[in-house]
Amino acid sequence: MPTTVAITGNSAIAIAMRQINPDVVAVYPITPQTSAVEEFSDYVAQGKVTTELINVESEHSAMSACVGASAAGARVLTATSSQGLALMWEVLYIASASRLPIVMYNSNRTLSGPINIHCDHSDSMGARDSGWIQIYSETAQEAYDNMIQAVRISENFDVLLPSMVMMDGFITSHALDRVDILSDDDVKGFVGEHKPAYTMLDPEHPITVGPFDGIGGFYFEYKKAQTEAMHRAFDVIEQVGKEFEQLSGRAQPIIEEYRLEDAERAIVVIGSTAGTAKDVVDDLRSKGEKVGLLKIRLFRPFPTKRIKDALKHLNAVGVMDRADSIGGMGAPVYMEIRSALYNLDTRPIVQGYVYGLGGRDVGKTDVLKAFDDLAEVQHAGEPSDIVKYIGLKE
């Protein structure tokens, strides 16, 4: 029987982890992931899980131990944020290449420097090439739901790729929200038994994980194999989402289309700002403006076709990025949306907006600025290659 509770996003993750009851968790604390790990440690101390918890001495070792444990056939979860994700960067690639179904909660926090513990998406955006499935959560509820589904998605034999589940650091991780928690039995039944693709622990069948690939080797082909797995992940993610919807009553769309159908202009956004933006959409709609919102939940694999279908009828699309690519043509989501729409015969104008870096607060007025600017851009009919800023002191 599900229970409705008022908890933080981090608590929701800790509960999901407890209910999944992984074999091994290797983890290192970093703000703002810490309370999720602390609460899980409490469950371990109380004997509420059979998980072996390894409190390693750095995030690099956390992901390294996760790789070892997963290669040994264990179900593995972990969590990190920001500098921690950056520190384990090289091992992320190895985890994906080794096709290990590790699931990680990444609490979105900006990358230093200067050091700043608040939310933006620069950490997980920096890992978008690593071969990890990336799922973003708007609310604590979504984070809970995503964490559970990620286990089924990653472990599916058509996929076998690690997943990272994001939520906005502090904004969602530390704020109290209403969350419907499934029963322990429901979650246990949903994730099922872990059947690893390979194990190192059978002395009758030894294997070598991570061999040396020489100049006459297959590195190129292994990357292709990972890409193919990413493509196969779409169907798996949708299927798992449908099953989860049956269990929870909550739909799990890969992208959320909010009042987009008859919209003329729309904003694309990831994370908690989507909640604020939906309010702004409602306000503008009540004034007769034809606006809508696209919230991206699944970023890797990038749902090109779905996004194209959702946005193609619009006159203008404003992409709000909570990260930037310094020196790039634009910020990560903006670039991918723009590319996704490029081949359309008639395509919307795409305008990029960078907002909220280093936790710069974003409220309704800020989102409204984006919609207003987008209206001007749409009216002028001239796309701007220059990314604009919202909330910057300029």
Next chain:
Amino acid sequence: MTTLKELSHKEELLTGGHRLCAGCGASIAVRSILLAADAPVVSGVATGCLEVSTTIYPYTAWRTSLIHNAFENCAATVTGVETAYRSLKKQGKLPADRELRFAAFGGDGSSYDIGFQSLSGALERGHKFVYVCYNNEAYMNTGIQRSGATPLGTWTTTTPVGAAHTGKEEHHKDLTFVAAAHDIPYVAQASVSHPRDLINKAEKAFQANGPAFLNVLAPCPRGWRHESNLTVEVAKTAVETKIWPLYEIENGEWKLNNRPKKDRPIEEYFAMQGRYKHLTAPANAEIVEAYKKEVARKWSRLMRMCGEKE
């Protein structure tokens, strides 16, 4: 201790057909250590000569399961494997009678330097595994660059000999002491030249009730500049000149395993290796003196720790 004859019945766990250099000290060490295990071994290896040469796709020389992750995280990776084993066994997901031993192999580059943190964390957490440093005193795989294990005055490609500088200008770390400072059940210094001693230590290491650390001198013909047939001789000379003492620390008790019968002059050690040929020049006499002084200092210290009279 199992005799060589008894061990010869066991299945070879590192096959031939790997691409390590002819005369490589590392494979001598690994072969002996794997034979000494009292149950099937699951191994981890850091990036380096050993890893790169024994796992060239699609061939692996390892009859044990092996994981290679990256350069500096072999210890952490193996603790992950070991923890998975404990967790799965505890939950009945592995047969209750499946006994496994865990070994992590890293060169001195990985152990002394880039993987130092990972090693230290693994030792502190008390996992039951054997960490083996195969020590050839430089980053050999990438071309003989200096490491934290390279002794004073040694030529390497990043501490070359020239008009302004003469080899490495710092003494090396004592990683065996550092391992002992973690108060783990078993620590030992060994050499490929003394196989019975090495095997005895490996046996104790695998049976230790917690982490074990072995620092094994494994000369490199390429990097040390000696003929491929002299690997064992050079290591033996290091032991007999007191440069590389053989000792062990069992549950905090220090014990000297080998006291050289005669005091071989260190010059004999230098004379065997091209990496020290510059030390015959009179201009470098000071370096030789400093080197000898350091060897003597560490020997005295070791004698005191082991309760031995000099």
Next chain:
Amino acid sequence: MKKWDVSNIKSWTWRDLPVGATIPVGGNADDYETGGWRSERPVLILEKCTHCMLCWIFCPDSSVIIKDEKMTGFDMVHCKGCGICAKECPTDAIVMESEEKFRHEGDK
């Protein structure tokens, strides 16, 4: 242990590869010949051998063949001719001879 057939590997595409870049077997380097590296090879003088096992334990390439605790010879498929066995043998029961000598005899 089941064998993994890599004889056709040059024609493999991304579809033929085992998952995760793993090598799904153990010890198959045994199938790879390194004997061609040699410029000289060890020759056993059996009458001098005391079967002390030192050559076996010192061989970096697992190429000394012991049967029933007796030294029987060398694995010429893998022996790289490093010469450690000859150097370390306490009774000079192993000598190194040039490969040139054996060129016409093939790998004996």
